[in-house]
Structure formats: structure tokens, C-alpha cells
Amino acid sequence: MASIKDVANRAGVAISTVSKVLNGYPGVSRETKDKVNQAIAELKFTPNAVAAALSSKRTGRVALLLNLSDKTQIVDAINMQYLSGAIQKALEFKLDVITLFFSMLREKNVSEIINYLKSQSIEGLIVYGMSREDQWLTELMESGLFKMVTVDAPFSDEHISSVWIDQQKAQYEVAKKTILENKGCKRIFYIAGKKNAFITQGRIDGIKQLAQEMGLELTIAYGEFSESQARELAFAHEKKTDIFVCASDLMAIGVMRILSELDVFRPVCGFDGITLMGYAGKQMNTVRQDFAAISAAAVEELQRLLEGERGRSRVLAHEVVQIRYQDVIG
Amino acid sequence: MASIKDVANRAGVAISTVSKVLNGYPGVSRETKDKVNQAIAELKFTPNAVAAALSSKRTGRVALLLNLSDKTQIVDAINMQYLSGAIQKALEFKLDVITLFFSMLREKNVSEIINYLKSQSIEGLIVYGMSREDQWLTELMESGLFKMVTVDAPFSDEHISSVWIDQQKAQYEVAKKTILENKGCKRIFYIAGKKNAFITQGRIDGIKQLAQEMGLELTIAYGEFSESQARELAFAHEKKTDIFVCASDLMAIGVMRILSELDVFRPVCGFDGITLMGYAGKQMNTVRQDFAAISAAAVEELQRLLEGERGRSRVLAHEVVQIRYQDVIG
DNA sequence: CTGTTAGCGCTTTCAG
DNA sequence: CTGAAAGCGCTAACAG
Numbered sequence: 001m002a003s004i005k006d007v008a009n010r011a012g013v014a015i016s017t018v019s020k021v022l023n024g025y026p027g028v029s030r031e032t033k034d035k036v037n038q039a040i041a042e043l044k045f046t047p048n049a050v051a052a053a054l055s056s057k058r059t060g061r062v063a064l065l066l067n068l069s070d071k072t073q074i075v076d077a078i079n080m081q082y083l084s085g086a087i088q089k090a091l092e093f094k095l096d097v098i099t100l101f102f103s104m105l106r107e108k109n110v111s112e113i114i115n116y117l118k119s120q121s122i123e124g125l126i127v128y129g130m131s132r133e134d135q136w137l138t139e140l141m142e143s144g145l146f147k148m149v150t151v152d153a154p155f156s157d158e159h160i161s162s163v164w165i166d167q168q169k170a171q172y173e174v175a176k177k178t179i180l181e182n183k184g185c186k187r188i189f190y191i192a193g194k195k196n197a198f199i200t201q202g203r204i205d206g207i208k209q210l211a212q213e214m215g216l217e218l219t220i221a222y223g224e225f226s227e228s229q230a231r232e233l234a235f236a237h238e239k240k241t242d243i244f245v246c247a248s249d250l251m252a253i254g255v256m257r258i259l260s261e262l263d264v265f266r267p268v269c270g271f272d273g274i275t276l277m278g279y280a281g282k283q284m285n286t287v288r289q290d291f292a293a294i295s296a297a298a299v300e301e302l303q304r305l306l307e308g309e310r311g312r313s314r315v316l317a318h319e320v321v322q323i324r325y326q327d328v329i330g
Numbered sequence: 331m332a333s334i335k336d337v338a339n340r341a342g343v344a345i346s347t348v349s350k351v352l353n354g355y356p357g358v359s360r361e362t363k364d365k366v367n368q369a370i371a372e373l374k375f376t377p378n379a380v381a382a383a384l385s386s387k388r389t390g391r392v393a394l395l396l397n398l399s400d401k402t403q404i405v406d407a408i409n410m411q412y413l414s415g416a417i418q419k420a421l422e423f424k425l426d427v428i429t430l431f432f433s434m435l436r437e438k439n440v441s442e443i444i445n446y447l448k449s450q451s452i453e454g455l456i457v458y459g460m461s462r463e464d465q466w467l468t469e470l471m472e473s474g475l476f477k478m479v480t481v482d483a484p485f486s487d488e489h490i491s492s493v494w495i496d497q498q499k500a501q502y503e504v505a506k507k508t509i510l511e512n513k514g515c516k517r518i519f520y521i522a523g524k525k526n527a528f529i530t531q532g533r534i535d536g537i538k539q540l541a542q543e544m545g546l547e548l549t550i551a552y553g554e555f556s557e558s559q560a561r562e563l564a565f566a567h568e569k570k571t572d573i574f575v576c577a578s579d580l581m582a583i584g585v586m587r588i589l590s591e592l593d594v595f596r597p598v599c600g601f602d603g604i605t606l607m608g609y610a611g612k613q614m615n616t617v618r619q620d621f622a623a624i625s626a627a628a629v630e631e632l633q634r635l636l637e638g639e640r641g642r643s644r645v646l647a648h649e650v651v652q653i654r655y656q657d658v659i660g
Numbered sequence: 661c662t663g664t665t666a667g668c669g670c671t672t673t674c675a676g
Numbered sequence: 677c678t679g680a681a682a683g684c685g686c687t688a689a690c691a692g
Contacts, residue, residue: 046449098428672681674679
């Protein structure tokens, strides 16, 4: 591989000059810049990112922290979209992305984690699916050693940004739409997700707000994002419920299936907008989230932080849609 | 952050000595080793991987190349298992993993790809789901610039290893088992996957071998791993077929569904052993593959290559199992 | 067994 | 505007 030195020789300039044109610094005349660029092209030179990192202390390396605690396909599909959205965007910013899983770090203590990340020269982290229980993450954030972006978890300060959709508003809207479409709903049964997930509270606030505004009766239970738990909850509460509002599509599916088995009808709405397989003919309202776009936005935020700007909270658009589950994929 | 110099000072030895104990090189006395280790502990020193990489020319950075051409959940679930298996194993070897997608590279020309990988100091690649059409990958392999491991694609030379299960044998076995369980199968309809995928030919060889051995009539069609295409093929050929053998679970599902809609019975077998949702009550034979384990094996192979050993082909075990698709996840 | 020293390829002052 | 030179933190000969 050609090095910066070769380029300098070829162009008949100093190494430092080459470095300047490489990094787009000012103070290089048009002509020399051209000479250098030509030499670069001729030698097919690509700068060595490792050397640049060592020298500049800027590595441009960021880690994606995925929470894979659940093994359902659904969660995986979302994570996949997160991944590809982030990687795509990182490429634009010439950031270098490595993927880590919560499970790999959770068992270590915080200083071990810090050491690991430092030794890997990781400057920034994007955290997906954090919950209140993840104390180690809170400590990581408080250490102030890394720029961090949390997805769907409300943090922001000097070096932390967060990216999310307005969970409360989204939950409010999708439930309201469904209720308006179905006359006579008086008693809402709300199946929330995991108790300590950050998204859960926002969504609960949304449904509470709606219930209050419309003067409806509201019962809340936790379904842990599990189809079977939602199913059981629906089975137990169907008689005293007019509408089921679920914090995920998967749970909504569970509810729809048991209702259909019981041969009763109740309106149901979900959350996520993920394409699910194998649920032919059913349709329902849900909140469509573009996970790849959310992830791309997270990378943008991280890039901002790395450039020295301070953290902020960024809310992305969501969309309430009616989806019909198809039995055919591809 | 403490540097190797600080450690050397603290321990009262030379930098090179510290480096030696760090890398487990021989030729350091027990006592000095202890002194050094103590200093390391006291200073909470973690070596700077970037500096080590620059100096040693060994970066320990490898890339996972995932082929996401299909957007089905199924493929994603498999890829997720590949990912986590590889990342887990890479951690053991202190390899540093980055994830790339075919789609990001396919549009570039080969020398651009090489430049990109080189600039990222990537030494090795693991390629998942390669097909015969991926000429750019072949060129990458021929360049000899990277150590590579192909998963489910038959390559091996000085710097290339491959890891796979015996597709032919697996296809043979699962089909045979199904046929033996169902008396009177004379006419096999085989639904293969994608025409140019490397796994496809091996599986076809397997079913051909079986047909010949058992003196059965065999028809082969390509279903492109698509549920709907398999469905249509089954619809068109059901009357002149005694058993449907499919090159993926997803296609097998498609076949089972149309058969059930037509209200006819034919034995069906699949391939992959992936848990699918939403197909209650059905059961069938399939080939269980542990994708995480396959991926871990690929990382092991890559590690071997990086250590200077020559490439080889490694065949992993598979298992023919009967699975029942469940309607409940979690 | 231990220490000295010359880089790895690049960035970054600081003179000219 | 351009170039010389001092590192970044570590590895790897090579002396001692």
C-alpha cells in the first residue's frame, strides 16, 4: 500500500501538505492541491485510518449496543433495521461501526466495560432498547467518557443525545383512531410492554391521556411484549372490555387470535408497524415506525456530538396506519 | 489513560518488557512479570489497540459480509444468528468485528472495495450467503489481499477457508426420512432455492441421489426461497406429486398451506430448522442448522488463517429433526 | 533475561 | 502558502 510519504514524493511536496489536502484543511494553493490529488489518484492511495487515529486521537469508531434479550423474530427484525440504518449512515460520515450486544457487556463490571471500549478506541455509542434496569449503562453515561445516543430512552446532556418518536402521542393517536372507528367503546384494556422499558411509560401516559379526555374506563396490564401473555390477558378480560390497545403488534396479534377463537369481536390496535407473517386477512391500526430512519438519525446525533456540539433530544415523526397482515412474503 | 510507558516506569522496567508480558511472549522472569502485572493493575492500564495495530501490522479487525438481498423475516433471523455467533466468538479471540452488507459494496468496483477494506485495516472477511453471481467477491478472493472464510460456499486455498454443512447429505437424509415415514411415495417434486446460490446445487445433488437410489421419479423446480412461489408450484403440480421436498422451511410452509386449502394431503419436508411463527399445529421434517455455531466455526477458521495456517474446508454436523410450528412465541 | 532504539503512517505545531 | 520535525502508543529487532 502506498503511504502518505509516497504521495508526497510523487507530488514533490511535504508530507504535511498532503495531510492538509487529505483533510481538506485551508492554506494549500490550488496548484499544489491538484498535484497532490493527482499523485493520490496515480498511486491509488487510501489513507491508513489506524495511523490517522493514533496520531489524531480521533478514531471515528462507534459501537452499536443492541439489546437482544428477547428471542422473538419480531425483535430481531427491528434490530436488523436498526443495524442497517446505522451502518448505512455511518458510512456517509466515514464513521466506523462495530456491533455489540448487551449480553456481552452486562456481565462485566463498569470499569471493565470502559476499559474494553477504550482499548478499542471507541468514542461513541448508540444504545438501543435500554431499560431502567440497565444500571451499568447509566453509569457509563455518567462517566462522561463516551459520546452516547440513546434510542427511545430519554437522556440528554453535554455528551448524550436521544432519538425517539413521541411515544405518548403515538399511543394516543392510534388508540383514538381505533376508538372513533368503532362506536360505543367505553372500556379500554391496555396491554403494556415490559415494565421497565423506557418506551412503556410514555405509551401508558398516552393511553391515560386519551382515556381521561374521552371519559373512558381504563385498565392497564403488562404483557411483556409477549404474544402468549397478551393472549391470556385478553382471554381473562374480554367480557369486560370494549377495545384492546396493545403496546406492540405482536401482542395485538395474540389478542386478535384468541378473540377469533372465542368467536367474539373487539377492536384491537397495535404498535410498531412491523410486517408479520402468517396472519392472513387480519387488519388493524398500528403506529408505523421507520426503524432504519430512527437509527440513521441516531448516527447523525452521534456525529454531532463527536464534532463537539452538545447533546439534545430529537423527536422523529411517526405515522398511524392501518395494516393488513399478509400470508405471503417476498 | 495510562500508557505502556507509565506501566514501565511504575514497574521499574523497560517498555519492551511490558510489551512482552502484555503479549505473553517468553523470556521474562517470573518476578518481573509479577511486577509488571501489578503495575498494570494499579494503573488500570489497558493497551491501546490502535497503536498496537499500527506498530504490529496486525489489526485483528475482520468484517462480516451479510447478504440481505431478501427482505423476509426468515433470512433476517438467520443473519441475526450468524451475527451473534460470530461476534461472540470474535470476542474470545480478541478479534474486532465490523458488519457490512453486500448491498453496500456491490455497487462499488473491486478496487474501491479493496481500498475501503484496506483503509479500515481489515485483515479478514467472513462471507455469508454468497452466490455464483457475486463476481466481485470472487475477485476479492483472487486478489489474495485478505484472509477469507466463506459460509456455505465451496472455496479453499492458501488464504481461504470455507465452512458448511453437507448440503447433499442433509437433503438426502431429510427427504429419505420423510419418504420412509409415508408409504407409497413414487413421485417427488423438489422445490429448489435460488438458482445460483451455492447451497442450491448441493441440495439438488442430494435429492437426485435419493431419487436414483430409491428408483423414484423426480421433478425439480426453482422456488427462489419464496413462500408464494413454492405455493404456486405446489398448486400446479399437486396432482402428479406424492411428496414435496423443499429447500427451505419457508417454502415448505407455503406448500403446506396451499395443500391444506386444497384439502389434500401430501408429505412435505423443509430445510433450515428456523422457528417460524404463525403456523399452528403443522409439523414436518427439516434439517436443523445451528447458524450461530456455523458462524462461530467460521470465526475460528478465520483466526486460523490469520495465524498463518492455510485454508481448508470444514464440514459441520447437521441434524434431521421433526418440528412443530407453534403459534406462540416468547 | 532486560533494555535501547528504530520505526508503523499520520497529524500537528511551528518556523520559514 | 509550504516544509521540517516531534510525537501518538506500541512492537520488534538487536544489543547487552
